[in-house]
Amino acid sequence: MASLIDGAAGTKKNYLTAIKEAIAEEMARNPHMIAMGEDIGILGGAFGVTDGLQARFGPERVIDMPISEGAIVGTACGMALNGKTVMVEMQFIDFISCGFDQIVNMTATYHYRTAGEVNIPMVIRGPAGGYGGGALYHSQMNEAWFANSPGLKIVCPSTPSDAKGLMISALRDPNPVLFYEIKELYRKREIEEELNAGDDAIVPLGKARIAREGADVTLVTYGQNVWHCLEAADNLAKEGYSAEVIDIRTLVPLDEETIIASLQKTNRLVVVNEAPMTCGFAGEILARMTTKAFRYLDAPPARVTRLDTPVPWVKPLELHVLPSVEKITETALQTIRF
Amino acid sequence: MATKTNKNSNEQSRPRDLLTPQQMREMLTQLYLARYFDVRLIKEKKRGRLRGTLYSSHNQEAILVGSLFGLKGTDWISPIHRDMPAFFLKDMNAGWRNPDRIGMTIEEVCAQVWGKAGSPGRARDNWSHIGSKSKRIIHSTSMLAGTIPAAAGVVYADRLDGGDAVVLTFNGEGSTAQGIFHEAINFAAVHKLPVITIIENNQWAYGTPTHLEYSLEDFARRADGYGIPGLIADGQDVLDVYDKVMMAVEHARAGNGPSIVECKTFRAYGHGDHDDDRAAKYRPKDEVEEGRSRDPIAVMKRQLVALGHMTKEEAEQHLAENKGAGEVTDIDFPEEVVAYLNEGVQYAIKSPLPEAEEGGMWVFKEVE
Numbered sequence: 001m002a003s004l005i006d007g008a009a010g011t012k013k014n015y016l017t018a019i020k021e022a023i024a025e026e027m028a029r030n031p032h033m034i035a036m037g038e039d040i041g042i043l044g045g046a047f048g049v050t051d052g053l054q055a056r057f058g059p060e061r062v063i064d065m066p067i068s069e070g071a072i073v074g075t076a077c078g079m080a081l082n083g084k085t086v087m088v089e090m091q092f093i094d095f096i097s098c099g100f101d102q103i104v105n106m107t108a109t110y111h112y113r114t115a116g117e118v119n120i121p122m123v124i125r126g127p128a129g130g131y132g133g134g135a136l137y138h139s140q141m142n143e144a145w146f147a148n149s150p151g152l153k154i155v156c157p158s159t160p161s162d163a164k165g166l167m168i169s170a171l172r173d174p175n176p177v178l179f180y181e182i183k184e185l186y187r188k189r190e191i192e193e194e195l196n197a198g199d200d201a202i203v204p205l206g207k208a209r210i211a212r213e214g215a216d217v218t219l220v221t222y223g224q225n226v227w228h229c230l231e232a233a234d235n236l237a238k239e240g241y242s243a244e245v246i247d248i249r250t251l252v253p254l255d256e257e258t259i260i261a262s263l264q265k266t267n268r269l270v271v272v273n274e275a276p277m278t279c280g281f282a283g284e285i286l287a288r289m290t291t292k293a294f295r296y297l298d299a300p301p302a303r304v305t306r307l308d309t310p311v312p313w314v315k316p317l318e319l320h321v322l323p324s325v326e327k328i329t330e331t332a333l334q335t336i337r338f
Numbered sequence: 339m340a341t342k343t344n345k346n347s348n349e350q351s352r353p354r355d356l357l358t359p360q361q362m363r364e365m366l367t368q369l370y371l372a373r374y375f376d377v378r379l380i381k382e383k384k385r386g387r388l389r390g391t392l393y394s395s396h397n398q399e400a401i402l403v404g405s406l407f408g409l410k411g412t413d414w415i416s417p418i419h420r421d422m423p424a425f426f427l428k429d430m431n432a433g434w435r436n437p438d439r440i441g442m443t444i445e446e447v448c449a450q451v452w453g454k455a456g457s458p459g460r461a462r463d464n465w466s467h468i469g470s471k472s473k474r475i476i477h478s479t480s481m482l483a484g485t486i487p488a489a490a491g492v493v494y495a496d497r498l499d500g501g502d503a504v505v506l507t508f509n510g511e512g513s514t515a516q517g518i519f520h521e522a523i524n525f526a527a528v529h530k531l532p533v534i535t536i537i538e539n540n541q542w543a544y545g546t547p548t549h550l551e552y553s554l555e556d557f558a559r560r561a562d563g564y565g566i567p568g569l570i571a572d573g574q575d576v577l578d579v580y581d582k583v584m585m586a587v588e589h590a591r592a593g594n595g596p597s598i599v600e601c602k603t604f605r606a607y608g609h610g611d612h613d614d615d616r617a618a619k620y621r622p623k624d625e626v627e628e629g630r631s632r633d634p635i636a637v638m639k640r641q642l643v644a645l646g647h648m649t650k651e652e653a654e655q656h657l658a659e660n661k662g663a664g665e666v667t668d669i670d671f672p673e674e675v676v677a678y679l680n681e682g683v684q685y686a687i688k689s690p691l692p693e694a695e696e697g698g699m700w701v702f703k704e705v706e
Contacts, residue, residue, distance in 0.1 A: 071524070115696070
């Protein structure tokens with residue numbers, strides 16, 4: 001397994017390997033770190049993110065949990081209360097709802113209600129997102145539930161180097177962090193990158209990335225929609241417009257400055273995410289920018305989101321409800337030509 | 339299951355047999371203290387010196403005193419709303435005013451009840467929603483049974499670090515219907531964690547009687563489903579609670595894992611003081627009379643006299659038992675008990691309110 005994790009210098013690695021490296025490096029660095037989740041030990045995780053972890057660090061630090069998301073989060077909270085750093089895997093991020101109370105009422109509030117006496121270093125991570133035919137319960141992006149629960153940081157990387165760097169930051173953060181991994185990106189060959197090791201790999205939480213520079217419209221997004229926005233930017237270029245694509249990387253904390261600076265230049269905003277529209281995080285970004293960057297806007301800001309529906313199973317249905325390159329391109333053009 | 343198969347030998351040699359007469363008398367004093375805390379708060383509220391809902395532990399004090407009495411200071415506890423005295427009863431035997439005691443001071447607990455800055459949580463959440471990492475008390479939420487998984491996690495971490503701590507979680511029988519109750523005890527059983535789940539079966543979950551909560555005669559039987567011991571204690575009898583909890587503690591400390599200890603008792607008044615009047619109507623009168631008929635203070639006194647650890651005259655010196663909060667006065671309690679509470683109440687009254695700006699603080703810990 002060591003060869004799988006470490007790899008050879010100069011080789012490109014995928015998004016999944018990036019996360020795996022970050023977890024293994026942090027477990028080696030921090031003897032008080034524990035990993036827990038369903039099937040993460042003997043099996044190595046449903047997607048293989050924790051493959052080899054239990055063999056290397058033992059079953060006491062890499063715990064195969066019963067199918068009990070509430071107990072997984074709750075016991076992790078207790079371990080963190082008593083000095084541990086805990087990585088919790090949700091087998092699919094959809095299943096996080098079964099541990100909801102333990103996350104929002106127990107874990108997220110701990111620092112607050114103890115007036116700073118206690119902090120809970122915990123990362124809850126798991127595969128998320130649609131476009132893969134996963135249907136209603138294996139396709140969700142439910143980050144808005146948690147953005148509405150004070151005390152939780154929320155991360156969603158779109159590239160292998162961000163996945164690794166943000167995971168290291170999350171695992172070193174003294175607060176609970178929800179880490180949305182895009183399972184459609186796990187093994188995507190086209191986005192593989194060379195990765196740094198240890199501290200050189202760190203990407204701080206709360207700092208957005210300009211994925212593509214442009215002057216006519218700002219596309220703000222995260223997760224796999226970053227790649228859709230980059231494709232849309234190619235389309236817009238054919239129409240003679242240059243789009244700036246901002247990958248926010250972390251929802252909480254949100255790097256508003258980078259977005260505002262971009263709007264000063266482009267004067268137009270489109271926000272894209274694959275969660276449902278109503279009370280989704282796209283709406284939050286629109287609201288903040290409408291308030292804080294109103295003077296820079298030359299057109300009504302727009303959003304492209306999932307329809308207010310669950311994610312259906314078969315392909316034509318799924319693509320109908322999710323944001324697409326075409327929908328993003330079209331909305332951007334409307335905004336530019338307003 | 340050792341505690342079950344050894345039943346006969348346990349009856350010959352019980353944990354209580356190692357208690358000195360002095361320790362048993364201290365147990366009675368602690369019962370008085372828990373009772374006085376309860377009635378004093380009711381009086382303070384009636385005098386207009388205190389706001390907020392009170393959740394009485396009246397008639398259930400033997401469960402708190404009996405289960406906490408034999409713990410080490412380094413053990414953890416996880417009390418809920420009806421266990422307010424547990425915060426200061428923890429590690430009480432190290433000396434009520436001992437600054438090194440691993441339990442809360444009466445000042446801290448009273449400051450919390452009064453909603454003052456002197457509260458360990460600076461009054462950010464109400465009533466029993468306090469705790470202390472250094473005092474090894476898990477901070478509860480309003481979601482019942484919600485802290486049992488944290489309790490399991492705490493001792494999992496402790497065991498990894500080479501500790502021998504056990505954790506006592508306190509729960510009403512009502513909370514046992516929560517899914518998280520099952521999830522947490524199942525996990526604790528799988529890993530043989532030293533988690534002792536105390537069920538204070540007081541017959542009423544707010545306004546719902548037990549026959550609408552679960553279909554077992556003895557709740558402790560649910561332990562069979564987890565492959566762990568389930569013990570039943572007379573919740574009015576502090577020595578019986580002590581025996582059963584200490585058997586569970588010894589079982590856990592020996593590495594044999596969790597137990598459930600069901601303490602049968604009765605909720606003397608309403609769910610909270612806001613519910614007292616309605617509880618008098620929705621609960622049958624004879625059931626309430628019967629439920630209140632074995633006051634734990636009276637039960638303990640009879641035992642002390644029978645054992646020769648207390649004279650009848652001494653037992654009758656203070657008569658708090660079988661009296662409601664409106665009927666007792668300070669002379670019904672030992673002077674040391676009243677004095678201790680006075681210190682807490684005076685501190686709480688003098689402690690300032692937290693600064694308003696604190697409402698916006700401590701959402702996140704700053705990254706160093």
